[in-house]
Amino acid sequence: EPEVTQTPSHQVTQMGQEVILRCVPISNHLYFYWYRQILGQKVEFLVSFYNNEISEKSEIFDDQFSVERPDGSNFTLKIRSTKLEDSAMYFCASSQSPGHRGDTQYFGPGTRLTVL
Amino acid sequence: QKEVEQNSGPLSVPEGAIASLNCTYSDRGSQSFFWYRQYSGKSPELIMFIYSNGDKEDGRFTAQLNKASQYVSLLIRDSQPSDSATYLCAVNSGSYIPTFGRGTSLIVHP
Numbered sequence: 001e002p003e004v005t006q007t008p009s010h011q012v013t014q015m016g017q018e019v020i021l022r023c024v025p026i027s028n029h030l031y032f033y034w035y036r037q038i039l040g041q042k043v044e045f046l047v048s049f050y051n052n053e054i055s056e057k058s059e060i061f062d063d064q065f066s067v068e069r070p071d072g073s074n075f076t077l078k079i080r081s082t083k084l085e086d087s088a089m090y091f092c093a094s095s096q097s098p099g100h101r102g103d104t105q106y107f108g109p110g111t112r113l114t115v116l
Numbered sequence: 117q118k119e120v121e122q123n124s125g126p127l128s129v130p131e132g133a134i135a136s137l138n139c140t141y142s143d144r145g146s147q148s149f150f151w152y153r154q155y156s157g158k159s160p161e162l163i164m165f166i167y168s169n170g171d172k173e174d175g176r177f178t179a180q181l182n183k184a185s186q187y188v189s190l191l192i193r194d195s196q197p198s199d200s201a202t203y204l205c206a207v208n209s210g211s212y213i214p215t216f217g218r219g220t221s222l223i224v225h226p
Binding site: 031033043044098103104106107109110112 | 204215216
């Protein structure tokens with residue numbers, strides 16, 4: 001069964017450093033998403049991406065964040081200058097046709113980001 | 117502000133019982149409703165979606181939707197210890213970006 005994959009599973013970084021989180025969406029999916037979940041909190045939407053551009057973003061997704069699809073398979077989230085409060089699980093998800101009712105997003109296993 | 121509310125629990129049920137998980141949402145225009153299961157430290161895993169009023173059954177799981185009351189629930193029949201997890205309710209309102217609730221922690225004890 002196809003699945004979303006993410007690397008690394010755990011990233012530890014120093015405050016102020018840049019990190020890149022990587023995702024490989026399901027191959028026939030066209031829409032990609034990043035979410036984060038701070039420990040004990042709800043899953044929060046960051047950004048969606050379609051046709052090589054951002055479709056929608058939340059207020060969390062400020063100038064320190066960027067996304068890219070550098071090739072035909074990878075989808076990345078870059079955090080330019082990490083802050084302590086960026087420590088969270090970051091989930092990538094993909095879906096096939098979000099305009100249709102019942103379209104579902106499939107989540108990757110997540111990257112746990114720890115900012116020291 | 118679109119809100120999705122869930123009782124955080126924990127909801128504790130004995131093995132073999134029916135677990136009932138509830139979710140309310142604020143946006144009357146909401147169209148699609150999802151239940152995800154999340155084990156500790158893992159990613160959300162889709163269990164079911166529903167978009168029409170009434171019940172939808174899949175194995176031991178039944179999702180129930182009442183749009184007039186802005187209420188969606190998940191019933192788990194014959195609960196097993198392996199069902200112990202946090203259950204996330206997610207709601208799409210026009211936009212295809214789901215709003216998640218905080219989740220309800222379910223504990224099924226032998």
